[in-house]
Amino acid sequence: MAGLQTNSLVLSVAILAFLLGIWELSIPEQQSAQALTEYELLMGGAAPKAGVPPPSKVFMKAVAELSDPFYDAGPNDKGIGIQIGYSLYRVLTGYGLAALIAIPLGFLIGMSPMMYRALDPFIQVLRPISPLAWMPLALFIIQDSEGSAIFVIFICSIWPMLINTAFGVAGVRKDWVNVAKTHELSVWKTAYLVILPAAAPTILTGMRISIGIAWLVIVAAEMLVGGTGIGYYVWNEWNNLDLTSVIFSILMIGVVGMGLDAIFGLLQARVTYQE
């Protein structure tokens, strides 16, 4: 197994080096001003052309940004750490509110076939709506861009948690419920001591899917609402035509998303049991 791990690691590094190499080599050098004729200079040939920056420049940018991630030099010039912090704050607030509603409601739906049937049509209609489609309505009702962004995260992360919780709770083995019954556990104790741990792996799967979706959506939401956040940062750097920063922030979005997923992966491993 250890051999497999090292081999795959070596291969990953090789692929990375290969891709970065191609990227680096495919960017044409900027011609230096001395090599140009007077005519070319007059035509603006010395002005730097906007092009995709090579990975070396992105790397230099990353080093510069990450060595001082929390600087704040006014509304349009904040460190990458601050921008990501805003995004994480919105994601976690919306996501937390969604969890507070989705998990108890999921329990209810999972334990009561009647509630399941009653709420199913609502879920089926609301679930496929793109979270960003709520944005105008949210902006109008909430009258606050911050709140609207949080609402959009809330609405997009609620469905996987709700459906997985209901599914997990409904699927708890009857034997375990019978164990709770023969031990005279109250409804609350049964829910907490038997059904919650039994359904926890399925619930965590839903939570993991939700956090992934929330992180996808926050970038788009922040491009719309503006002001702060990693999504706004990407759009702002595009407006500045600073493609180095755009590429750097795209990579940061990926890294943070991976981190969030890894945290939920660890939680999931903790509650998973073998039958």
Next chain:
Amino acid sequence: MSSHAFLSIEGLTQRYPSPEGEPLTVFENLNFKVEQGEFITVIGHSGCGKSTILNVLAGLDEATEGVVIMEGKEVSGPSLDRGVVFQNYSLLPWLSALKNVTFAVASRHPEWSADQVHAHAMQYLQLVGLKDGVEHRKPSQLSGGMRQRVSIARAFATQPKLLLLDEPFGALDALTRGTIQDELLKIWAGTNQTVFMITHDVDEAIYLSDRILLMSNGPYAQIAESVEIEIPRPRSRASIVDDPLYYEIRNHLVHFLTERSAQYSGQAASEQAGAPTTVRLSERQARTQSAQVAY
């Protein structure tokens, strides 16, 4: 009617609705009593409703008609006074063996301290041979036999008045089964607990029981006979087969299961309601012996 018996089953009937309209009657008008401290087993073919009776006694199922009376009170719903050992062990897989038992002890004695609960649980786990760290393993890390031991320890640790065992050894190999049967007898001996067990295994039933209830095939299954096992306790696996009654009883049970159990099937039991016929093979043996002497 003497309702002084510890457990009294009166007029128990189970019907399931079927798509054809005519409801399916699994059993009808069952009547029998169980005395305190008795070890009762029920033998019958699959589908005769044995497990349904056990689930009704446990309070997990409700019978269509009839009542179960324990210590003068009608049974309704599950209770810690009636412990259940399920065939598939039903341990909670996310808890260690020890936690599975402490969970039960704590629900029986909510006023106990954590130390008390732990000590009590360990005592019962040791009785079935789980110690030296094995008790900290999860059920998935235990063999089938070990899991069933934990399940038995869990049931006995709550000290129920009535213990219900649903084919507890059905999934185990013969050797493990023998060992755990002995452990079960050891842990049961001297508790004055009443045991109601379901099994398919004739030898197991004779070895463990005071009385065996023979169930005929369903639908309309009946408890046809109540065979008393007059082999003195303590019994041992080696010497029990030398008892003159052993093969007499065994043959009787096998004949019932292979031939007579099907004869009752399909007929409504209402005409012959009442307790099952009591069979004492020692009397029959005495009769045949005296008959032989007369020749």
